[in-house]
Amino acid sequence: MIIDSHNHIVGKNSPYYIPQEEYLKMMDDLGVEKTVILGKDYGKLGDRLQSNLPDEEVADFIRTHPDRFVGFTAAHPDRAEKETLERIERAVNDLGLKGIKINPHAGFYPNDTRLYPVYEKATELGIPVMFHTGIKAPVEGTRVKYCQPIYLDDVAVDFPDMIIIIAHAGYPWVEETILVGLYTGNVYADISTLTQIEGVMGFEVMMPTLRKLTSSWGAHRVLFGSDGIFNTEDTIKAVKSADFLSESDKGKILGENARKLLKI
Numbered sequence: 001m002i003i004d005s006h007n008h009i010v011g012k013n014s015p016y017y018i019p020q021e022e023y024l025k026m027m028d029d030l031g032v033e034k035t036v037i038l039g040k041d042y043g044k045l046g047d048r049l050q051s052n053l054p055d056e057e058v059a060d061f062i063r064t065h066p067d068r069f070v071g072f073t074a075a076h077p078d079r080a081e082k083e084t085l086e087r088i089e090r091a092v093n094d095l096g097l098k099g100i101k102i103n104p105h106a107g108f109y110p111n112d113t114r115l116y117p118v119y120e121k122a123t124e125l126g127i128p129v130m131f132h133t134g135i136k137a138p139v140e141g142t143r144v145k146y147c148q149p150i151y152l153d154d155v156a157v158d159f160p161d162m163i164i165i166i167a168h169a170g171y172p173w174v175e176e177t178i179l180v181g182l183y184t185g186n187v188y189a190d191i192s193t194l195t196q197i198e199g200v201m202g203f204e205v206m207m208p209t210l211r212k213l214t215s216s217w218g219a220h221r222v223l224f225g226s227d228g229i230f231n232t233e234d235t236i237k238a239v240k241s242a243d244f245l246s247e248s249d250k251g252k253i254l255g256e257n258a259r260k261l262l263k264i
């Protein structure tokens with residue numbers, strides 16, 4: 001079973017809008033059974049850029065094919081605490097969303113204590129929290145200093161029962177990612193967008209990262225994700241062709257680990 005644990009949609013008015021049929025076609029062609037669609041909250045920056053993705057839009061997208069799509073809500077510390085917590089409860093209990101996405105490059109460190117009530121809520125609801133880390137999104141106003149995985153050490157220590165997913169393996173700070181998760185069982189990493197970063201950088205990114213993560217942590221805490229359907233094929237190919245991984249490890253990375261985490 002292949003599960004894409006990191007993917008996005010944009011609103012219908014965006015020039016980057018891709019209809020759902022294209023996701024499904026790509027998934028069918030590549031044998032991807034389920035895809036996680038992440039919510040997005042860049043706080044006031046996102047309000048200004050009109051780039052935030054509300055829970056309802058995520059829920060609308062997954063509603064027609066609940067067997068193929070899983071949705072995540074999002075949170076930003078600029079928002080009022082009470083409203084955020086109530087919204088997360090609604091997203092999980094009423095809309096069926098199964099995790100929270102946090103985008104620190106939109107102006108905060110992930111160990112910002114204004115987010116601690118969100119982490120308490122995630123622990124209580126038993127849902128994973130995914131953090132954008134590493135290379136920042138090429139979006140006006142985002143800052144890469146907030147994307148260093150080291151700040152997640154506080155979160156992992158203070159919330160030992162919360163599942164943390166370090167998106168993009170924190171690249172290029174992969175060793176920081178590994179250190180944050182080294183002596184804990186609750187820290188995972190996804191390998192999404194690494195093939196794309198490779199294209200930007202012009203040197204090898206995916207294989208060295210995959211090798212470091214699996215040799216230090218083992219394959220059971222590494223998740224396949226694409227970050228966009230244009231990356232899906234290359235990323236699956238990379239995992240399948242990694243000669244340092246056993247077939248069982250490849251199965252865990254491509255889907256089994258995500259299935260367990262998301263309880264699907």
Ligand SMILES: [Zn+2]
Nearest residue numbers: 006007008227
């Ligand atoms: Zn992403």
